[in-house]
Amino acid sequence: MTLEEFKEKHYDKRGTKERGELEGGYENFKIGSLLQEARLEKGLTQEELAKKAGTTKSYISKIENNIKEARISTLQKIVEFGLDGHLDLSIRL
Template sequence: MKTKKKNNLVSWESHLNKKYGKRGTATRNKYDEEFEAFKIGVLIQEARLQQNLTQEELALKVGTTKSYISRIENDASDIRLSTLIRIIRDGLNGHLKLSFD
């Protein structure tokens, strides 16, 4: 007799609720903030790689260090808005667009 496997898939939101709590809780708010910073770092890294720039080349264009670019790409949680604008405008020839809801 064959037994049927149960489908144990859950939505991403359900997973986050279980692991970090529902939206609005302190733990979930911390997670959401850290995730937003992570996304900024990934976007910077992807734009840099699309332009075939090394971290060092980007740092030279922006007037900072390779280690600072690396730190931002890995955790942009403490980046100043003026620095972010300089990286995007001067280093990556882009424009910063912000949105919120």
């Protein structure tokens, strides 16, 4: 069974409430994981990243642990100022 087949079997087809909740949760988890991976690659602690980005260690921790959703503008500051990187977004239809 492919991942897509599994999601359809257990969470219905795209566009349904159940599927939307699943995929929204996954995107937040993925953002937190990507942020943590980038931070570790740069050799920064959460506190160091927060200071560079103008936010708090607690906020960074909450994003990395999928407790809080980051606003795009805040995520952009974290990536650009804190990680010296660039945030790329895309829309797929």
